[in-house]
Amino acid sequence: MEKIVERGLLYDFYGPLLTEHQQAIYEANAYDNLSLSEIAEQENVSRQAVHDILKRCDKALMEYEEKLQLIARFNRNRGRLKQLKEKLSSEDDRKLVDEIIDEL
Numbered sequence: 696m697e698k699i700v701e702r703g704l705l706y707d708f709y710g711p712l713l714t715e716h717q718q719a720i721y722e723a724n725a726y727d728n729l730s731l732s733e734i735a736e737q738e739n740v741s742r743q744a745v746h747d748i749l750k751r752c753d754k755a756l757m758e759y760e761e762k763l764q765l766i767a768r769f770n771r772n773r774g775r776l777k778q779l780k781e782k783l784s785s786e787d788d789r790k791l792v793d794e795i796i797d798e799l
Contacts, residue, residue: 699725702725702753702756703725704766705753705756705757705759705760705766706721706722706725706756708759708760708765708766708769709755709756709759709760709763709765710756712755712759713752713755713756716738716748717748717751717752719738720734720738720745720748720749720752721748721749721752723737723738724745724749731745731746731749769799772799773796773799776792776795776796776799777792777796779792780792780793780796
């Protein structure tokens with residue numbers, strides 16, 4: 696389950712950096728839960744091509760995170776906001792922090 700969440704986060708942050716073809720294949724696998732064969736038929740490519748594209752996408756997305764650290768920064772800031780919320784005494788201030796967290 697954790698791997699699925701990690702792939703989703705990586706794609707949410709860095710998916711637009713993939714080509715449209717890569718995005719279509721990645722989304723069919725990750726979001727539509729299609730098999731490699733189903734995607735291959737849909738995209739008119741071989742099953743092996745789909746497998747290779749998914750592997751390259753996963754590698755590229757992880758490399759983007761290693762270099763840019765956007766998800767790490769996102770998680771750090773989210774944690775800091777939660778700590779800040781605990782220290783606030785005003786309900787209005789806590790609601791504001793919740794709104795900011797939700798928008799992240």
